[in-house]
Amino acid sequence: MIGSQGRIEEDSDRSLxxxxxxxxxxxxxxxxxxYASHLVxxxxxxxxxxxxxxxxxxxxxLRVYKGREGYDPGRPFRPWIFSxxxxxxxxxxxxxxxxxxxxxxxxGVGLEVSRPEPADLSHPLxxxxxxxxxxxxxxxxxxxxxxxxxxxxxxxxxxERMSYQEIAQALGTSEEAVKSLLYRARxxxxxxxxxxxxxxx
Amino acid sequence: xxxxxxxxQLAAFLDGEGPEEVSSHLQGCPACRRERQALERTWQFxxxxxxxxxxxxxxxxxWERVREEESSWWLPLPRFVPALAGCLAVWVxxxxxxxxxxxxxxQPPVPETAPLQVWAAQxxxxxxxxxxxxxxxx
Numbered sequence: 001m002i003g004s005q006g007r008i009e010e011d012s013d014r015s016l017x018x019x020x021x022x023x024x025x026x027x028x029x030x031x032x033x034x035y036a037s038h039l040v041x042x043x044x045x046x047x048x049x050x051x052x053x054x055x056x057x058x059x060x061x062l063r064v065y066k067g068r069e070g071y072d073p074g075r076p077f078r079p080w081i082f083s084x085x086x087x088x089x090x091x092x093x094x095x096x097x098x099x100x101x102x103x104x105x106x107x108g109v110g111l112e113v114s115r116p117e118p119a120d121l122s123h124p125l126x127x128x129x130x131x132x133x134x135x136x137x138x139x140x141x142x143x144x145x146x147x148x149x150x151x152x153x154x155x156x157x158x159x160e161r162m163s164y165q166e167i168a169q170a171l172g173t174s175e176e177a178v179k180s181l182l183y184r185a186r187x188x189x190x191x192x193x194x195x196x197x198x199x200x201x
Numbered sequence: 202x203x204x205x206x207x208x209x210q211l212a213a214f215l216d217g218e219g220p221e222e223v224s225s226h227l228q229g230c231p232a233c234r235r236e237r238q239a240l241e242r243t244w245q246f247x248x249x250x251x252x253x254x255x256x257x258x259x260x261x262x263x264w265e266r267v268r269e270e271e272s273s274w275w276l277p278l279p280r281f282v283p284a285l286a287g288c289l290a291v292w293v294x295x296x297x298x299x300x301x302x303x304x305x306x307x308q309p310p311v312p313e314t315a316p317l318q319v320w321a322a323q324x325x326x327x328x329x330x331x332x333x334x335x336x337x338x339x
Contacts, residue, residue, distance in 0.1 A: 040255050050253055058263050065267060135249045158247050164218045179213050186212045190243045197242040
């Protein structure tokens with residue numbers, strides 16, 4: 001169970017949390033390194049600001065750090081940390097709606113991406129003319145067009161490769177609800193992005 | 202399985218979470234195979250999104266925040282410490298004074314009577330507890 005004989009870096013998330021709860025700070029640092037990038041990407045794909053994404057990711061990791069006693073070692077770790085992340089992202093988006101600030105510079109802030117004309121989803125370019133930057137923007141706009149509940153399941157499924165069960169645990173909902181959300185999300189993405197996808201029949 | 206149900210289950214099937222009957226339906230249905238391809242391609246296309254790496258100071262900033270949060274718990278305390286010390290001092294002096302007054306008024310004088318200047322130098326808390334013991338009924 002706990003890899004006391006092996007390297008700590010190879011321990012499962014749950015055993016790392018168990019070690020952390022019993023006082024091993026190093027176990028938390030391994031978890032930190034494992035999840036920092038995932039959290040930043042997850043938040044970034046919602047908030048479109050790298051600074052905010054990093055800030056929010058640190059909020060998540062702080063809650064893990066301070067909330068070690070509240071973690072139930074019987075529960076899988078990844079859905080737990082993403083339940084925190086999803087909740088904080090949702091709160092941040094709600095705050096934005098209540099207190100609209102200067103509009104962000106647009107999707108892709110913080111990315112090294114060339115900036116030609118914004119993608120126009122109503123008159124998409126033929127796939128072979130699609131530059132990388134335009135492809136990125138098309139995907140970002142398609143994701144932004146999804147309702148928040150669909151966007152989160154897309155990110156957890158497509159980028160975190162979480163199962164329906166894990167996503168349901170992370171979001172505090174049922175697998176049926178996850179399945180339904182993903183069905184609608186993928187239909188929406190298909191409608192918006194199919195014109196951009198190259199390849200013969 | 203009819204097309205409508207197959208299409209409803211298609212996304213889940215592609216995620217490895219759908220019924221196996223979808224597979225056999227696809228084998229016999231070109232229209233649903235096209236739908237499958239469309240779903241797969243657009244799902245794959247999401248991969249053009251670049252990953253971002255946490256900036257170099259990310260870890261250091263995190264531990265700085267941990268230190269800030271842990272030290273801020275102490276911030277309210279300095280305000281209370283002088284007040285608390287003051288209360289303790291009054292309590293100690295009060296018990297010591299009471300012990301002194303009790304001794305000077307009691308008869309016969311208790312053997313371990315100490316003059317005022319001596320008790321002030323002693324641990325007034327122990328005098329206070331001696332006073333409390335004498336208060337207790339025999």
